[in-house]
Amino acid sequence: MSPKNILMALAGLAVAFWFVLGMKEDASRPESYGAKGAMTVADNLPGPHVNLAGETELPSDPNLLGYDGEFGFSAGEHALMAANRTVHFIKDAVTPETYPYLKEKYPVPADYHILPNPDHCAPRAIGAGEYLANVFVYTPPGHRTSGLHVISMDRLTDYALKWMRTARSRRDPAYANVRSRLRTERSSHGGVAWAPLETVSVYVGRTEKPAYVLLQAGSPRTLFNIMAAPDAEIAHVQVLSNGPAAVALPDGVDSMEIINVKKSNCHWQPVQEPEQTWGALTGREQMSEKSVRQHYKRYFAYSGWFRDFYGQDPKKNVIGGATGYHMLVGHMPQGEEPRFAHRPLSQSVVYVSDDEVILAGHDDEVARAVQAMQVDLVAQFLDGDINRLIPPNVPEAAPAPLLPQETLSAQVDHTPSQLMETAQ
Structure with a gap:
């Protein structure tokens, strides 16, 4: 089975977890996931007399x-x-x-x-x-x-594979350990299956x-x-x-x-x-x-x-x-x-x-949730050890063997064992 198909299967499990987590009425769930009453107008709107940008420059017709x-x-x-x-x-x-x-x-x-x-x-x-x-x-x-975000499993899986290649090519443990990075940095949409x-x-x-x-x-x-x-x-x-x-x-x-x-x-x-x-x-x-x-x-x-x-x-x-x-x-x-x-x-x-994936929430919260889903998919693919992307004790200047250079859609030709060899 190809890496993409494996990730697709794993995605189904991860999405089921995230979807249930997102919809369940639970005190532990952030209000912005599930959406009901998530944001009031007062939280989100300018003052009552704010004009749209450029309104004073409108033509007569x-x-x-x-x-x-x-x-x-x-x-x-x-x-x-x-x-x-x-x-x-x-x-x-x-x-x-x-x-x-x-x-x-x-x-x-x-x-x-x-x-x-x-x-x-x-x-x-x-x-x-x-x-x-x-x-x-x-x-x-x-x-x-x-x-409100609507994300297909295909898109989620493609972005997870792309992130996996990027983390490997950068040889950057901080980049690989996204869970830690997200606790300290404002989330970026780059590399995320962003689909509002x-x-x-x-x-x-x-x-x-x-x-x-x-x-x-x-x-x-x-x-x-x-x-x-x-x-x-x-x-x-x-x-x-x-x-x-x-x-x-x-x-x-x-x-x-x-x-x-x-x-x-x-x-x-x-x-x-x-x-x-x-x-x-x-x-x-x-x-x-x-x-x-x-x-x-x-x-x-x-x-x-x-x-x-x-x-x-x-x-x-x-x-x-x-x-x-x-x-x-x-x-x-x-x-x-x-x-x-x-x-x-x-x-x-x-x-x-x-x-396949529907999430509701504030800008950065959804980005973080989707980013975490992608990391979970890659971690599951690597048997739970995401550090296998970045082997220890390798000089920073050493050339990094990349994941296959074909397009994501072409990666279906590589077996899981072939892909794993590049991550070891």
Whole structure:
């Protein structure tokens, strides 16, 4: 059996331990693992009158906040993206009292529930008299990081193997003894299977018909936080994601499904059609011709399925694009009309698609937990003696025999005995 397969088997045992430890209601468990009541708004938010960075420099026309980015239409944190490349100011849509909640840092959900991934690729069909709210986000913004992490066993094992190689090549006992190092140093995410969900806010206003809210995520680990106006009517929330995803629902919504199309082995995945305005097609670092062909191939498969299932082109009335922080479905509040009350993630119940490892907690706490899991995997692989990575009495200047130099995926060709020879 290959080293990676051995670590995968060990990972299952370690994850079972960590998962039970993380979910059990126990006085010995840190509050941030298990998530319920883990963090209050007061712990995590700025003062009530804090503006978003750069707010004083906004243009007079909100549509100027939209731009064509690397992979399509994008907008920054001040923008509320609506259908057909329309942009509003987010400050004009959210109540002044809840506006500061947009600055939450690494929020941990008030609670979360794990949903089994369906074994099919057929979402709930649109009902008679329902309106399709077509939301697409290729990749969420990189600095709206939540405190909810979804990690695959593959990723955890690959990072453990990578860490094992690094510790061996450095010949550094302090690096190998991570448990001791973590007690004295602030944890670094380097070398850790770091996989937080990134948050995208979705505001649902009044629509002419009950809204079938379709949330498409082209990248894994997207968390959609949905808020609804008092006069909004949501018939169903359907999440289609190219990897793990999560959703926080407003009160009164009881019809929802998340399909991780990779895990369900669907023959399609959410993707947008490449356009000549993309920086990836016209910029200095262009996609290769092969990558462009593959992207078109994926789009043709998805658009064909989309037309057959939903009866319209996937580009019709699309809300969002490549990257965005806030999405608007339906009516934008005008004048004295009531605005949206933004619900912080720390006061939300989140539903997350099933994966092997799910942890909730503050930034460094989760990093430390994942780091310790990786070290445990390597220690188990070395029969409990992690010091076998760093043989004693070897001069520091002596060349260190490295673990096999092939890529991690290629290490399956090495037997455990061959790998152990390099650690002795």
